[in-house]
Amino acid sequence: MLRHCLSLALLLSLMPSAGLAEIEVSFRDGAPKDRFTVTNTGNCPTGPMVVEIDMTNSVGKLIFDVTARGAGVQVFQPLEITAGAEFLRIIPGVEDGQTGLQLDLVGLPAGGRISFTIDVDDTIGQREITVSGSEMQGSAVIVQAGFSAEPGVFDDRAVARVETPGCVS
Secondary structure, X not given: OHHHHHHHHHHHHHOOOOOOOEEEEEEEOOOOOEEEEEEEOOOXXXXXXXXXXXXXXXXXXXXXXXXXXXXXXXXXOOOEEEEOHHHEOOOOOOOOOOOEEEEEEOOOOOOOEEEXXXXXXXXXXXXXXXXXXXXXXXXXXXXXXXXXXXXXEOXXXXXXXXXXXXXXX
């Protein structure tokens, strides 16, 4: 009996455990550049996926301000990947006034992150060059992996979390 229990324990220890990948997207206002960071806070790597940031429903009716012309306020900054470019298939194009963007990832290891700077402006209120976390609230994050699309929403601290359906071994 003891031998049977030990064999079962050994077998179970060799089986892969189900991992959970959680994607966290955070926004931080800065001068002159604002920063987004996409992090796999889960315990396993992901496969290919698309992470979409959509500010259409944000409290501040936010837009990307990437040129001197357009709907932005004073300072503008184009998209610049500052960390994790190796996890992207391509660098996305962003037009002035756009309310969202998609990051096409080849995968993201556990603890891996992609960070980029860009200028984000509000289109209502006092039209200041700073954007608070509460103005980002209501913006969406959608993580598409295969045939699955998992949503998340930015909270008043400008953080959104999305659990993905699985991990790549």
